[in-house]
Amino acid sequence: MLDRIYKAQKVIDSACKTLGRQINIMEVCGTHTVSIFRNGIRSILPDKVKLLSGPGCPVCVTDQSYIDTVLQLADRDDVLIATYGDMVRVPGRSGSLETKQPGGSVKVVLSSDDALQLAKDNGDKTIVFVAVGFETTAPATAVVVKQAAEENIENFCILSEHKLVVPAMRALLSEKNHNIDGFLCPGHVTVIIGYRRYLEIVEQFARPCVVAGFEPAQIIEGLAEVCRQVAAGKAELKSIYSAVVTEEGNRTAQEVIDECFEPVDGYWRGLGKIEKSTLRLRDKYNRFDALKRFEITERPDEDTTDCRCGEVLCGLIEPPECSLFSGSCRPQTPVGPCMVSSEGACAAWFKYGRVRGSKQ
Amino acid sequence: MKVTKSDRILLAHGGGGQLSDELIRELILPKFTNETLAELGDAAELELGSGSLCFTTDSYVVRPLFFNGGDIGKLAVCGTINDLAVAGAKPVALAMSLIIEEGFEIELLEKILASAGKAARENNVEIVAGDTKTVEAGSADKIFINTAGIGVKLADVELGFDKIKVGDRVIINGTIGDHGMTIISQREGIEFESQLKSDCASVLELTCHLLENTDGVKFMRDPTRGGLAATLNEISRGSGVSIEIREAQIPINPTVQVAADMLGFDVVTIANEGKFVAVVSPESAEQSVNICRKYPLGKEAAIIGEMVEVRDIPLVELITKIGGRRIVQMPYGRELPRIC
Numbered sequence: 001m002l003d004r005i006y007k008a009q010k011v012i013d014s015a016c017k018t019l020g021r022q023i024n025i026m027e028v029c030g031t032h033t034v035s036i037f038r039n040g041i042r043s044i045l046p047d048k049v050k051l052l053s054g055p056g057c058p059v060c061v062t063d064q065s066y067i068d069t070v071l072q073l074a075d076r077d078d079v080l081i082a083t084y085g086d087m088v089r090v091p092g093r094s095g096s097l098e099t100k101q102p103g104g105s106v107k108v109v110l111s112s113d114d115a116l117q118l119a120k121d122n123g124d125k126t127i128v129f130v131a132v133g134f135e136t137t138a139p140a141t142a143v144v145v146k147q148a149a150e151e152n153i154e155n156f157c158i159l160s161e162h163k164l165v166v167p168a169m170r171a172l173l174s175e176k177n178h179n180i181d182g183f184l185c186p187g188h189v190t191v192i193i194g195y196r197r198y199l200e201i202v203e204q205f206a207r208p209c210v211v212a213g214f215e216p217a218q219i220i221e222g223l224a225e226v227c228r229q230v231a232a233g234k235a236e237l238k239s240i241y242s243a244v245v246t247e248e249g250n251r252t253a254q255e256v257i258d259e260c261f262e263p264v265d266g267y268w269r270g271l272g273k274i275e276k277s278t279l280r281l282r283d284k285y286n287r288f289d290a291l292k293r294f295e296i297t298e299r300p301d302e303d304t305t306d307c308r309c310g311e312v313l314c315g316l317i318e319p320p321e322c323s324l325f326s327g328s329c330r331p332q333t334p335v336g337p338c339m340v341s342s343e344g345a346c347a348a349w350f351k352y353g354r355v356r357g358s359k360q
Numbered sequence: 361m362k363v364t365k366s367d368r369i370l371l372a373h374g375g376g377g378q379l380s381d382e383l384i385r386e387l388i389l390p391k392f393t394n395e396t397l398a399e400l401g402d403a404a405e406l407e408l409g410s411g412s413l414c415f416t417t418d419s420y421v422v423r424p425l426f427f428n429g430g431d432i433g434k435l436a437v438c439g440t441i442n443d444l445a446v447a448g449a450k451p452v453a454l455a456m457s458l459i460i461e462e463g464f465e466i467e468l469l470e471k472i473l474a475s476a477g478k479a480a481r482e483n484n485v486e487i488v489a490g491d492t493k494t495v496e497a498g499s500a501d502k503i504f505i506n507t508a509g510i511g512v513k514l515a516d517v518e519l520g521f522d523k524i525k526v527g528d529r530v531i532i533n534g535t536i537g538d539h540g541m542t543i544i545s546q547r548e549g550i551e552f553e554s555q556l557k558s559d560c561a562s563v564l565e566l567t568c569h570l571l572e573n574t575d576g577v578k579f580m581r582d583p584t585r586g587g588l589a590a591t592l593n594e595i596s597r598g599s600g601v602s603i604e605i606r607e608a609q610i611p612i613n614p615t616v617q618v619a620a621d622m623l624g625f626d627v628v629t630i631a632n633e634g635k636f637v638a639v640v641s642p643e644s645a646e647q648s649v650n651i652c653r654k655y656p657l658g659k660e661a662a663i664i665g666e667m668v669e670v671r672d673i674p675l676v677e678l679i680t681k682i683g684g685r686r687i688v689q690m691p692y693g694r695e696l697p698r699i700c
Binding site: 001002005030034037038039040041042043044057058059084085086088089108110111132133134136137216217220342351 | 624683698
C-alpha cells in the first residue's frame with residue numbers, strides 16, 4: 001500500500017511543481033470525507049493541494065425544516081420514527097431527534113428493511129421512515145416502498161429527502177468565483193449511477209472527475225490523477241475503482257429509483273435551492289408519502305441568512321471569515337453543514353483551529 | 361432451586377419480607393459463599409491492614425444481558441475490580457446491589473449471580489454486602505447491577521497525572537474494541553457476531569504483576585466507555601501533556617475492524633472491558649510490555665505511543681498507517697452507526 005501512496009505522492013508533487021499554484025480538489029462523498037479524516041490524508045499532501053469537503057454527507061446538507069417536520073411527527077402518539085443513526089444528532093430549528101429518544105418514539109435502524117419490519121411489528125403505530133442519503137440508499141428505500149405497496153402495509157410511510165450528487169456538483173460549479181479544480185467522485189454512489197453520469201460535469205465545466213474507492217491508497221491515487229490532469233490542462237472522466245464501478249452503473253437499482261421517485265427542486269442546508277436535486281415519491285405511491293399522509297406543508301429555509309458554508313465548501317473563504325462562526329454557529333448549535341459534521345471544515349476549525357500537521 | 365412457586369421475580373421479592381429472605385438465602389448466598397456475607401448484618405466488617413484505601417462504585421446496565429464472552433454479572437464484578445486495579449490497588453471486598461424488574465426470569469438471575477460469584481472467586485475477592493430491590497414491570501429493563509469495591513493500595517505505588525512527563529510511553533495490554541463491537545453486533549443482530557467476543561475480564565493479575573515488577577508505571581486507566589480515545593484524552597487533559605499514538609502499533613482484531621468499518625465506527629472510540637492503558641517511563645516501557653506478555657490477557661500488549669510536548673493545547677494525535685496525522689477527539693458519548 002505504501003508503495004502506491006509514494007508513487008501517487010510523486011505525481012502530486014510533480015503536478016504542483018508544473019502548475020505553481022494551489023490545486024483545489026473537492027470530494028463529494030461522506031465516506032471519502034471520513035476516510036480522508038481518519039487516515040490523516042490532508043497532512044501528507046503538499047501545502048499546495050487543498051481538499052474541499054463538498055456536500056457529500058447527505059444528512060449534513062439536510063434542510064433544517066425537514067428535521068423540524070420529523071420532530072413534529074415524532075411528537076404524535078400514533079407515530080414511530082425509524083431513522084439511520086446518521087440523522088439522530090443533526091439539529092433542526094427546534095432540536096434534534098436525539099432529544100426525542102426518551103419517549104421511545106425514535107428508533108435507529110440499520111436498513112430500510114428494518115423500518116418496514118417495525119411497521120409489521122407495531123400495528124398500532126404508523127412508522128415514518130426518515131429516507132435520507134444519496135443514490136446509495138435510495139434504491140433500498142424504493143424497494144421497501146414497493147414491498148409495502150404489494151403487501152398493503154398501510155402503517156408504513158416515508159419522508160423522502162434523498163439527494164442526488166450530480167445536481168449538487170453542477171450547482172457548486174455554477175457559483176461564480178468557485179475555486180474547484182476537480183472532483184474526487186464517490187465510489188458507492190457511482191456503483192449505482194455509473195461513471196458516465198459525470199460526463200456532463202467534465203464536458204460542460206471542464207473539470208476532471210475521478211472515481212475512487214475508500215482505501216487511503218485509492219483516495220491518494222484518485223487525487224494524484226486529478227492533479228495530473230489539472231497540471232496538464234486536461235479534464236477527463238476516469239474511474240480508478242474499476243473493480244466495482246462501471247460506465248453504466250447498476251441498471252436494476254436505477255430502474256427501481258426511477259419507478260418510485262422523481263427528482264424535484266430541493267433545499268440544501270447552507271446551499272439553498274438546487275434544481276432537480278431531491279427525490280420525491282411519484283404520485284402512484286402517494287399513500288406511502290408522509291408529506292401527503294399527514295398533510296404537511298413544507299417550510300424550507302429559503303434564506304439561510306448569513307451562513308457562508310457554500311463559500312467554505314468551494315474553498316473561497318476559511319471558516320473564521322464567516323460572521324456566524326463561533327457566534328451563533330457552533331458544534332452544538334450548527335447553522336450550516338460544515339459545522340454539523342464533526343469532520344466538517346468549520347467544526348474541525350472550531351475545535352482545534354490550525355493545529356500542526358493536521359491541516360483541518 | 362425453590363425460591364418461590366413463581367419462576368419469575370415478583371414485586372414481593374424486594375419487599376423485605378419472607379420472599380426477600382428466601383431469595384437472598386436460597387439464591388444469592390449460595391453463589392457468593394463467604395462468612396461475612398452469610399452473617400447478613402447491616403454492614404460488613406473488614407480487616408484492611410495497612411496502606412491507603414481505594415474505594416469505587418459502578419453501575420451496570422449492559423444490553424444484551426448475556427453476550428459472547430460474558431454477561432452482566434461477570435461484567436459487574438470485573439468492571440469494579442478493574443477500577444481498583446488501575447488505581448494500583450488490590451480489591452478486598454465488593455458490595456453488589458441488584459435492581460430487578462418484576463417478571464424477570466429467576467433462572468436468568470441465577471445464571472447472572474453464578475457468573476458474578478465465579479468472577480469474584482477467580483479474583484480472590486468476596487462479595488460481602490448487597491441489596492436487592494424489585495421495581496414494577498416497565499420501571500426498569502430486566503436487571504441493573506451496582507457494584508462498589510474497596511481495595512488497599514499496593515505498597516510503594518504512586519500513580520497520578522502529575523507523574524506523567526514528556527517522553528513517557530503509552531502501553532495497552534491487548535486488542536481494542538472487542539467488547540463494544542460484540543455488544544453492538546449482538547444487539548443489532550449482525551451476522552459476524554459469532555466471530556466477535558467481548559474481552560470482559562479482570563486485569564488485576566496483570567496490573568499487580570506490572571506494579572510489583574517495575575517501578576516505571578506512572579498512571580493506569582481502563583478504557584471502557586468511549587474507548588481508547590476517551591481514556592487518552594482524559595490522560596492528556598489531566599496531565600497537561602500531549603499524546604502521540606501510532607495506528608500501526610495498536611492491536612486490533614481484524615473482525616472487530618471489519619465490523620467497525622461496516623457500521624462506520626472509529627475503533628478507538630469503542631468500549632473495552634478487559635484492557636488497561638498505562639503510562640510508563642521510557643526506560644521501563646519494553647520491560648512493562650514483556651511482563652504483560654507473560655499473561656493471557658497481555659499476550660498482545662504493545663507500546664502504542666508516547667507523551668509529547670504541548671504546542672498549543674494538550675491533544676491526542678494519531679499517526680496513521682500511511683504516515684498521516686489526525687487528532688483523536690473526545691468521543692461524544694454515544695456512537696451511532698453511519699449508513700448514508
